[in-house]
Amino acid sequence: MTPDYPASLPSFRAPSLGREAAGMASDLLEGSRPSRILGVWPSEEVMAHYCLQKRHMFKGAVCELGGGMTCLGGLMVAISADVKEVLLSDGNEKSIQNVRALIERNRQAGKFGSTRVSSSLFLDQYRGSLVDAIRRLLQPNGMALVFAPLRGETLRLFCQLAQQSGLCVSQHQQYDAEVWDVHLKMLREGKQAYDENIHYPLLITLTKGPQPDRHAQ
Numbered sequence: 557m558t559p560d561y562p563a564s565l566p567s568f569r570a571p572s573l574g575r576e577a578a579g580m581a582s583d584l585l586e587g588s589r590p591s592r593i594l595g596v597w598p599s600e601e602v603m604a605h606y607c608l609q610k611r612h613m614f615k616g617a618v619c620e621l622g623g624g625m626t627c628l629g630g631l632m633v634a635i636s637a638d639v640k641e642v643l644l645s646d647g648n649e650k651s652i653q654n655v656r657a658l659i660e661r662n663r664q665a666g667k668f669g670s671t672r673v674s675s676s677l678f679l680d681q682y683r684g685s686l687v688d689a690i691r692r693l694l695q696p697n698g699m700a701l702v703f704a705p706l707r708g709e710t711l712r713l714f715c716q717l718a719q720q721s722g723l724c725v726s727q728h729q730q731y732d733a734e735v736w737d738v739h740l741k742m743l744r745e746g747k748q749a750y751d752e753n754i755h756y757p758l759l760i761t762l763t764k765g766p767q768p769d770r771h772a773q
Contacts (some may be wrong), residue, residue, distance in 0.1 A: 599757035
């Protein structure tokens with residue numbers, strides 16, 4: 557059986573979660589007070605939606621790097637996927653404190669078994685360290701999913717470093733039909749309301765070997 561979590565898709569501006577995610581996210585984040593700067597970003601919302609749609613992909617141990625104030629994608633995997641362990645991380649101590657509180661609240665409610673949280677530093681100037689961490693964490697048959705907008709040269713530079721480290725990099729623009737429909741709708745509102753360079757998260761997959769094509773619509 558697969559869980560059914562009613563939700564609405566993200567708007568990419570004012571966060572509201574993917575169709576399967578919102579109801580569950582509301583329960584998960586109850587009592588949380590994330591700041592606007594370190595709150596739930598559109599990329600995190602889209603990742604949570606995607607992870608629920610692709611929950612069958614996740615097996616064994618899963619790690620979310622730089623999960624912010626909620627680590628929402630990792631928490632969704634912990635609840636919905638058949639995994640043994642989920643490791644959540646962020647470089648901001650307040651974020652980690654908030655995530656610990658969320659986990660404890662949900663553990664008491666019977667939603668989680670064992671979920672570990674650790675603190676890691678992933679600022680822009682440490683892009684190479686992030687790539688190295690992903691490379692070290694990945695098992696030979698593992699895969700890293702990165703959801704991020706272009707933000708000028710930022711994403712390209714990350715992918716370049718990942719390739720130089722020996723990782724296989726694949727970029728996906730249309731990875732979910734519902735998310736793509738919202739993206740097209742937002743484009744019609746004009747650049748003052750929506751700039752895909754900073755708002756639309758692309759999906760980057762990283763592996764240590766050739767990748768199967770399983771992320772297209």
